Amino acid sequence: MEEPLLLLLIMLLAIANNLAQGRLVTASLKEEKLVIKRQLELLNKPAIKSFVTKHGDILDCVEINKQLAFDHPLLKNHSIQMKPSFKITKRKGLNDNSSTILTASQLLPKSMRCPKGTVLVKRIQEEDLAMAKYSKLFGVAFLISNSSSKLVYPYNDPPPGVHNELAALVTSTQNTGATAKINLWSPSVTPNQYSDVSFFVGNDNGIVTNTLITGWTVSNPHLYPDNTRLYTFWTRDSGKSTGCYNALCPGFVQTSQTVTLGQTLSPISRHMGPQYFVHLTLQQDVKTKNWWLLYGEEKVGYWPKELFDSLVIGANKAGWGGEIQSPVSESPPGMGAGHFPEENYRRACLMKYLDLFAPQGFPAVKDLNYYLTKPKCYRAMYGKYPVNEEPPEGDWGNFVFVGGPIGCKD
Template identity: 40%
Template sequence: MRYSNKLILLTLSTMALILVGESHKSVPSDEEEEEMEKLLNYLNKPALKSFQTEPGYILDCIDIQKQLAFDHPLLKNHSIKLKPTIIPKWTKDNNTSHKSSSLPFRQDGISCPVGTVIVKRIILEDLIQAQRLKSLGFNYPGQISSKDKKIDLTGHHFATISYKDYHYGAKGNINVWNPNVSPDQFSLAAMTVSGNEGFQSISAGWIVYPGLYHNNQSRLFTYWTADGNNKTHCYNTLCPGFVHVSTKYAIGMLVQPVSIYDGQQYQLEVSIYQDHVTGDWWFVLNNEPIGYWPKSLFKPQGLADGASAVFWGGEVYSSVKEKSPSMGSGHFPQEGYKKAAYVNGFKIITDITKEVSSPLASALKTVADSPNCYNVKKILGVGEYWSRAILFGGPGGCTF
């Protein structure tokens, strides 16, 4: 269905998501089903080419100019950028004592034509569970002002490290696992940059959420908010805002292979940084620009002009009525490398042009709100990767 006013479409999208979120436990009426179908037709742009993946989801190649991002009112006249002005030169690590592999993301036979981007097709279940995710939020406790009484972190548990000083982006290598999670829980590992005490933030990493993906496998995810998860909050590409440019990697795709306990380790090389010319915030994965959040989405006291904090680590969510899920590898950091999950290679861009450095050790603060279930250990070792790092996670199985 076509509409002349994109703002009306955006309003329809918001209303329908609320409708889905409120009705997912009951059989929807014919009218509700019709609204959901309208929303799916709006979200899924016409595909020039499609691929059925082995895990069961569909990847579409869509016109880069027609992607959902440009239905955002603030991006009406936005000129798309195909790549950042520069990609920071992150230092390479020559230390081979703790060797890990970056994920290859093999997609045999999948290639999108020039002028398109690759996206995961949205289905009804995505909408239902994404609304639940948005209501739960992705908020590290150090991001949220204690003065704000509206933020509810019930059911959320964390094992993270933070750097709270002005910067223009960061990097971290996030160890990938498939933690054990029940359908109404999630477990994730991510890097988050934030401004204005966390009320504007961008996250990227991996998540295991069976309620959304129908299995216990890790998926690539992003999440952003411009107002503390009040009205502007978006998971992956389920609403306008994030401009996707990659023809190789689709947000929401399966992350594989995953690490093996006491065996081969795999990681996501994640960087989120502000372009010094445009002010846009870029998400780069394994040196491949995935896309960006335009500067116009944010406010000066938030992320429009740099960030005030960055967080690395894990988060889980579960209802207070059930035992909490595992985080990371499901093992405590005391067990060490190859057994506990890690994030290493912490880097900060301290100058908006290009200056890259390791954060001061004294500026890195760990937070573990439930240390009997999940913990975090700061590592100050040898080499560019392990000079600033953490081991984190735990088996969960706790009730709170």
């Protein structure tokens, strides 16, 4: 009888231990959910009015002076700038009459409009917080790299077991902004992957990197099934402790009632079919030193000068390209349209009308370098059509094709 009793006692102890462990796990999960709930309460400010889009986003109309930006300690006494002092200018001689540039008015139906005194803000959900896990090298790596085409990563190494690949065209030209019309695509990703096409402006004061980035990104397929979204990223210290994606932290001052960070961009391009673009601009107001984000001619908002140090005096680099991130255990996602740049229009992702800004006008896009971390898989290809030769669907100005196929591992 002793042996059966001993076995029974061991089984009871095991069950008790499992129950105790289960209680600990449950308590830990509850604590984690409580932390996330509190974080979302801090990020999402009270809404005067809200909408639910056809993509499932919740868009809030928040009082402009009560938005998240002003939780930043450096912006407690900040005076809101409703519009930049610069005029939105276009380079003469470029002829892009394409109807495939998505305007701000196309993003939302007329019924979704915010009351006066409020701005449009995408409500942050629990799944949005996952953006913070992605290592942001695009724009940071180029500023801290040497003058060769080889990138070095002294600050923002990708996490262990993660691929972070870049393909871009970078210029070392002093500027007060950059712009591009970016081809919209939607590469497939898993819950642990990320793919974007974007451009940056930045300045390195020799110690840390100040960077601003904008473009489109695809991530979180469970929350956003293959949705392509407007995104931004900013940092003043190479991404070590300052800045964030979109509005996951205080900083960006929203001024628009029709375009907001994280918004769905639709429709997207189809291989050998219709092509769609968004026109994005990062430009400094040289009077206030604030950095503005423009969607076409829509003034989305700005990053106040207080957030930066070296970017206050302008940028010394800019670049256009793509980035992917994936666990090494998974088949990597495609970049851009999932096709190599050499496959050209309607197959590869096109960024056209690449330009820079300066107080005296448009500086030449020169001193260009390719930065390719894995050229067998992801590439960029620069071009400029001769005067007597026109590309499909109007002039492209300076342009670059960028991308690479899904599943490429050399």
